[in-house]
Amino acid sequence: MFDTLVLPDAISSYRSGSGRPGPDYWQNRADYRIKARIDPAHHRLDGSEAITYINNSPDTLGEIWLQLDQNLYRTDSRSWIAYPDWHPDHTDGAVIERVTIEENGKEKPVPFRISDTRMQIVLPAPLAGKGHRIVLHVAWHHTIPGPWGGRTAVTPVHDGEIYEIAQWYPRLAVYDDLRGWDTLPYLGQEFYLEYGSFDYAVTVPWNYTVVGSGALTNPQDVLTSTERKRLAQAAQSDRRVLIRTAQDIDDPQSHLARTGEKTWRFHMDNTRDVAFAASPAFIWDAARLNLPALPAPGGGTPRPRLAMSVYPREGAGPEAWDRSTEYVKHAIEYFSEQWYPYPWPNAVNLGGHGAGMEYPGIVFDGWKDRDDVLFWITTHELGHGWFPMIVGSNERRHAFMDEGFNTFIDAYASQHFNHGEFAPKKDAEFAPETGDPARDIVPVLTAGDAPTLMMPSELVPEKYRHKVTYFKGAYGLMLLRETILGPERFDPAFRAYIRSWAFKHPTPSDFFRFMSSAAGEDLGWFWRGWYFRNWWPQYRLEGVERHDTAPEGAGTVSIGVKNEGKLVLPVLLRVVWQDGSHTDRQIPTEAWALHTRLQIAFPDHGPIRTVALDPDRHLPMPDREGTVLTPASRP
Known part of the structure; x- marks a missing residue:
């Protein structure tokens, strides 16, 4: 488990040992x-x-x-x-x-x-x-x-x-x-x-509204003065402004022309793709994104940056798509502040068939979605703007760098939104069984037929696609952030990874090298156990001994701990004393390099109430037997 890990992609002048693009990267x-x-x-x-x-x-x-x-x-x-x-x-x-x-x-x-x-x-x-x-x-x-x-x-x-x-x-x-x-x-x-720049034009019947990736460059040719005025109001509003209402759908006068066709033109820079939606049935609302303005295509006055939603009247409702733009606005602003600034003009949520699918600047969700489901799917699909739309990994080969990374960031977004209104994230993509990640991942780790995260995307069976690619991929990053490195080391390293590989093509090897280097930790043991294997941690307590060193009874308490697993995650050992106080000791990964048994000494603080390994149950241990002891009190 501690042998040198040879990563699949070798270091070269194109990709450095630090995990960054090399001096000759092209x-x-x-x-x-x-x-x-x-x-x-x-x-x-x-x-x-x-x-x-x-x-x-x-x-x-x-x-x-x-x-x-x-x-x-x-x-x-x-x-x-x-x-x-x-x-x-x-x-x-x-x-x-x-x-x-x-x-x-x-x-x-x-x-x-x-x-x-x-x-x-x-x-x-x-x-x-x-x-x-x-x-x-x-x-x-x-x-x-x-x-x-x-x-x-x-x-x-x-x-x-x-x-x-x-x-x-x-x-x-x-x-x-x-x-x-x-x-x-x-x-x-x-x-x-x-990646590149896109100019695209879409010709549709006169009564259609089109929204798409990037910025609309000819609003004067396709929008009425009322619609343009409402968009200007939305650019100054943190609450949604209706650009096209349910009443407008039935009113031919709400369109600039009433015969023939219209051509809608869009521009988007530094993107790997574009998509769009068109319909005569759209309600359309928008609110401002509180982000720095971007230059207009071709120069001139910077255009406002908007969170938008389009959906049919069937999707409207106070707990349904009426809140979509609120969710869009939160996701884009939160991810921008926490990880990397959103680089594009607008972010659009489409209520349509319900594929739950992401493209740069626009996502396709279901008009029937509502309540927590609408929040989670909106946040997840927009999170893909960062992985893989900004950090351009190869989804066809390494799906966890797309779905797993994104599920990781949107789990924290669920905690952040509106004081945790929809937290914790409990949809099928994260902690799908009980909502407890440490408990739900155990059947995946212990299943004999479960693929590893490094399994090529198209070889992952459908029954494991969400459980491995999404859930295990996300939970691994949470273990890295919460248990192994701590947020104070993980967050700067992860942000630096995004900055270094924004609009480029990293591999898993680049990510593994980058995080080890930037966080200052040799993480080869974790990459091997969590990504290349389905290993799990398993620790047990092996008794309590007292060693008195003075007549008055002062001395030490020695706790026996045994490792039975291959994934040697840091584990917290807690002694709770009879007076209610407790003493914690973190057992590091390195402690198990040459041993399977340890004796951990604590200064004696009197009678012991309990001894516990991983008392907060953060680690995915399949068997909890032997992780808590209640020793006899000292005479």
């Missing part, structure tokens, strides 16, 4: 200009994009790989066979109409090959590294999946349909220093994407 970039149009009559999205791809690597690239996530819904997709529960219905996937490369201002068609959810483009001329770029044009269309679509959907409600549009455009795969092109097929286990 990362490619993809900037997008996208035009899209929704055809409600056929549930079809047509799009075209220009991608400026910048090769910052030291390598010359002869090919480009793109991700076509919509091919997940084809009946011949790998996911269709591997994960049939994802597919109650199907589409034809992404239909690629043309692919061209821009040369000297002209577009030249290039051939492409599609393999499942990937598209390979062999370049007519190799793309040199160290900052050379290429402009790629792609035109496509696809049928938007229905409510069964999960992360992208069309959902019917009383006043129309809600379009949740995500994973909707061909996206550059990541080329990195670890594998070159990372071309894992999309089987449902989320994403790994490059």
Whole structure:
């Protein structure tokens, strides 16, 4: 358990021994200009994009790989066979109409090959590294999946349909220093994407409202003067202001135009993705985010930063979506203060199908959610803005760096909100059985078939996906913060990790090295036991002895402690004296390096009431027998 831990990814000039990006760290970039149009009559999205791809690597690239996530819904997709529960219905996937490369201002068609959810483009001329770029044009269309679509959907409600549009455009795969092109097929286990800037335009019928990632750049073209005035009021208000009311849904005069179509334009910097929602059925409210203003796209007066919610009238109610923006505002402001400043203009909560899914600047939740469930799902999905939207880990390979890290931070957000109104967090993602993390994790640690946290994402069985990826991943960080390091060492180290890897691509090895270095603690034993194995702690008491050293009886009390577990977490030993006072002694991990039994000495304070190991039950010990003794009083 104390042997040297060899981490999977070796130290190099790209990734340092301190866990920070190395002096030669590089990362490619993809900037997008996208035009899209929704055809409600056929549930079809047509799009075209220009991608400026910048090769910052030291390598010359002869090919480009793109991700076509919509091919997940084809009946011949790998996911269709591997994960049939994802597919109650199907589409034809992404239909690629043309692919061209821009040369000297002209577009030249290039051939492409599609393999499942990937598209390979062999370049007519190799793309040199160290900052050379290429402009790629792609035109496509696809049928938007229905409510069964999960992360992208069309959902019917009383006043129309809600379009949740995500994973909707061909996206550059990541080329990195670890594998070159990372071309894992999309089987449902989320994403790994490059960062860049996005300008995207969405054309919809005249009576639709669109909200999306980033800032709306043409409000004068799509919003009435009343809506713009209400948005200005919201920018000055800590309480929600209704931008579109339930009455507006029924009133054609509440729209800028009453025929044809409108095009909504958005801009977002330094993001790895964008998503949007569109519907004629939205109630829309907003309040200000108390964060520093961001520059407007292209310069000019900084735009206000807003917490927003959109939802159908069925979702409205004092304990339902009327409180959504309150939850959005708290999550963004709390996470910004506690961990890292929120970098984007707005944060939007959509009440739709209920996939519980996150994208930069916007999250997709369920209009039927209410009470504590709505708070928890809103906070959790917005927390993903930090993991993996800011700290861009590879979700397709290391899901715990996404779901586990985020569940960890939103458990503390539950404690913080409104004096703990919805605390402790008790949903299925954290302490799912009894609400006691130390007790609920034991069946996971002791199950013979449970995967480890380092198991590749798509090899984690569904019955363990939440229990391991979310819950164990989060509880491990809580043990690290509360039991091993303490908040005074953990918090600065974790904040520094986020700062160092913001808008970059860390691996588990980078995280393990960073926290050990920044916290000043060799944590190899913990990484091995909690992440690479399913080990657990197990301690027992082995009796009490007195050693008198003077006639009056002054001396010491010796407590025997035995270690029977492989995960040697620090454990608190408490002696409660007959007069009600107590003496604590923390037994450190190192105490067990060469021993399985210890004798811990205390100055004698008179008769003993009880002796207890882990008296507050913070450690996930499967067997509590022998952790409390009531010795006979001294004669």
